[in-house]
Amino acid sequence: MPLYTMLCDECGAEQDIFRSVARIDADLPQCHGVMRRKVCAPMVIADIQPYQAMGVDVATGDAPMITSRSKHRDYLKRNGYVELGNEMPNMKKREIHGDFNVRAELAQAVKEVLPKHTA
Numbered sequence: 001m002p003l004y005t006m007l008c009d010e011c012g013a014e015q016d017i018f019r020s021v022a023r024i025d026a027d028l029p030q031c032h033g034v035m036r037r038k039v040c041a042p043m044v045i046a047d048i049q050p051y052q053a054m055g056v057d058v059a060t061g062d063a064p065m066i067t068s069r070s071k072h073r074d075y076l077k078r079n080g081y082v083e084l085g086n087e088m089p090n091m092k093k094r095e096i097h098g099d100f101n102v103r104a105e106l107a108q109a110v111k112e113v114l115p116k117h118t119a
């Protein structure tokens with residue numbers, strides 16, 4: 001949701017509000033009357049500095065040079081990579097198939113090995 005700065009024409013007080021674009025004119029804050037929207041520059045984030053990727057790109061088979069935020073996003077998405085620190089907290093663990101009834105095998109191995117070392 002965008003951040004808007006509201007201004008009181010009477011005393012110059014300012015207040016920041018978060019509103020959806022559709023609801024910008026609803027429930028406007030009051031000071032000495034209804035505050036109006038102050039026109040100001042939008043917040044802009046600079047693009048990232050180019051960097052050499054550490055992982056191989058499935059599209060090329062090489063670790064690419066990433067030159068922009070959108071290329072960074074596409075690269076991560078295309079390869080199923082996740083930025084360290086941006087993992088989803090409850091990502092589903094992949095199901096692992098296989099025979100995990102190793103208890104009996106371990107018990108058998110211990111029975112075979114133990115007498116040799118205790119005798």
Ligand SMILES: [Zn+2]
Nearest residue numbers: 008011031032
């Ligand atoms: Zn005011």
